[in-house]
Amino acid sequence: MARVAFIVTTCHEFEGMKVLSSVLKQHGHQTDCFISGLERNFLQAVEDWKPDVIGIYATTGQETWSFPYIERWRKKLPHLKTLMGGPHPSFDIEILREAEYIDATIKAEGEYAMLDVINAWEANRSIDDIPNVAVLKDGEPFQNPIRPAIQDLDSLPFPDVDIFYKYGFLAHKRVMQVHASRGCQNSCTYCSVGLMKKEWVSGGKNERFNRVKSVDYLCEEMNDITARYPHFRMVNFGDAALNMKHGWLEEFAEKWPKQVGLPFACNVNINYLNEDDIENMSRAGCASVQFGLESGSEDVRTKVYGKGYTDEIVYSIPKLLRKHKITYRTNNIMGSPAETLDDMFDTVQANRELKPEGCTVLIYRPFRSTQLGREDFEEGRVDIGKDIGPSIQHDSQMKREDLREVVNLQKLFNLAVYLPYGIPLVKKLVKFPRNPVYDWSLLAFLWYQHAVVSGYGMFDDFKLGVLNLGQIFGRSSGGTHLYGEQTNAFLDTLDTGGEAAFVGDGGLLEEKPAPRKKPTLVERRHFQPKRKTAKKQTPADGKDVAQAS
């Protein structure tokens, strides 16, 4: 039996870690989770628990925060092993070169790979050939092939909420975080999900990346939690989209109110949403939804971001949501290379017209594991040495002349949307130097919308905001990692519109015509290819979206 401690900086209940923990416990290991902001002395608390293994989850930007802690734990617990998983090491195993801190990484879904590693370490066996695992071999990072993605989510034990709800603050808040699915129907060019769809599956016939729990399993999972933690008054589904599979919402609307009965909030992909779905969500008790508008410009949204949200969808779905008494909030991106400052004010204008109950505004961050991000690195649009910390709420890593205005607009976005004459006022304010008043105005809006509008609870949300301040505004030594050969090979599976140059065979250098350069995503915005028939996009009717992966 091994003792495995998960460590996290963000004060949040992570679905991935909950399931990893329940699988490990099911197989006789002991687990716990330590959230840095909720421990009086984080360093000591982990040390006192005497773990054999430390498990770290990392998105890009979070890959190094734990190193100073690990340095100290390694001194006190000489047998300690460390394992990193999550999106960052799934796409970039260069982190393994930091061998004093990281012993191995796990790519993609970690449940059974982590179990195999822990069992092997316990039995003093080599982990070098375990599927999904990456290790240093002869000083070079080496990634093993991956096993098939878990197709039947119901085959997993219920997520282990105890490792998070041992913290009174998390167990006593109004809203609990739950997941009903894995994956996403869309493959937006600024998001890593597109590459996950290629790299997080083994490629077997009929293997799916998009999967949903059965409604019965989900309701049982809920009742298991609420029986032990009765304080929750609402559920927030953290899934990329609750409308993942056609027909699922209908069954959910039948069973959820009778078997669980808690109101809920969720994300939706509005290009796969129709009025029947909205009616079912309303019947089930949906109080509010969130969707990614991302840009006011249809061109940017569809041609550059690859999001299937035409203006027709963007302006028709909110009316249906209102009709069925579901409030909605939008997610928006500021500062991508496809947009000028004027375009960003168009996003403000679109929100003024849509009148959402709230707007989340994130600053565009170029992840190499995304189509658009990779293009940014290749085209030299990224300020590579600039450390912007783990978050996408704080600063931009793009080289732009209007950087100050962009970052200020992200902070003042809600003022521009909700104040009368907000746009002309904010157009003036964005020119001032960056300052904490703007930061606080963003936080105040986020707090109001989350706490009051979405029903998270004023006090809970305030405390959550304070606990995550370091996460939102903090810097780290993470920055942008250099990507190695292996990672570039994964990234080559992305179609970024470029063509590989070709050198002739037999050692003879043939004269080849220069490869025709396809337009980049950003250029594509202004590029009008001749199409035979342009298929009009409408809100999906009865599309089985789980097929979309």
Ligand code: B12
């Ligand atoms: C829900 C969600 C959130 C939630 C929950 C956070 C979370 N990380 O779980 C919230 C809203 C808090 C959030 C915040 C952020 N998110 Co987010 N989020 C998602 C989303 C939609 C689903 C993640 C999920 O729960 N999947 C289901 C679970 C079961 O899978 P999983 O978490 O990947 O866990 C599995 C494996 O990763 C692995 N694993 C996980 N942890 C560990 C630990 C160890 C030790 C091991 C071995 C393995 C392992 O095994 C798990 C089980 O199979 C994904 C997009 C997507 N569809 O995947 C983006 C995504 C993960 N988020 C992303 C980003 C950028 C962020 C933020 C940085 C944004 C910000 N505000 O600044 C923050 C970071 C917060 C944080 N500390 O992680 C990016 C990461 C991109 C990248 N290349 O790094 C993603 C991929 C979306 C995107 N834009 O590309 N997010």
Ligand code: SF4
């Ligand atoms: S809809 Fe969201 S989770 Fe899905 S690909 Fe787009 S940004 Fe990523």
